Amino acid sequence: MGSYDGLLLLPGTVRHMDHERTVQRLxxxxxxxxxxxxxxxxxxxxxxxxxxxxxxxxxxxxGDVAALGIDGPEDFFGGQVEHAFLATKAISHPSLDAPRHLPMGWSERFAQQVESVTLQGFSVFDLEDAAEAGQRLLHDGPIRLK
Incomplete structure (x- = not known):
């Protein structure tokens, strides 16, 4: 842990509720x-x-946070990922066998590792893939969409 000139809050891209900002400030x-x-x-x-x-x-x-002066994980409290989708639940489900589109950096590895503890589902990044995934899931009964 180095010597710091100060602690800065980094506002996110989504507008957070006032109580969340208060907690962040505290x-x-x-x-x-x-x-x-x-x-x-x-x-x-x-x-x-x-x-x-x-x-x-x-x-x-x-992405790359070096422009902020962040040299490594010792310079911040939180998470950092290479691609935005990695910070979401999308990684907990596999893609279709032949998806029309996958984001750069996509990997099935985590979904395979947690398959036994997650509900059946797919992560899709294309409307046609979403329709196909929905049809496949509806075949087995009611589904929940996110």
Missing amino acids: LGEKLAKLLGCPFLGPHQAGTQIRGHHYFLPEDTMV
Whole structure:
């Protein structure tokens, strides 16, 4: 754990409810105290970050975060993934056998590992694939769509 110039909140891409933002702020204040650095509040998009900061993202960070000055997992409290879909439940179900579209970075590996503890389902990224998946699932009874 390095010495930090301050702790910054990283606002997410989705507008969160006020109570969620309050909890995030309180968590940021407590983390800053534990780290022995000032709590600086939310980072303003478009402003340059100078110095070495600790970050508390509202959402899982996606892609390369080095531009923020994040050198590794020791510089933030939260998650970071290479592709946005990895931060969702989509990874818990396999794709169809011959999908029309899969996002870059897609892997069936996790879905295979958790198959015995998840409900039957598919992750699809195309309307025609969704229709096919729905038909296949309806064959076995009622379904739940997300």
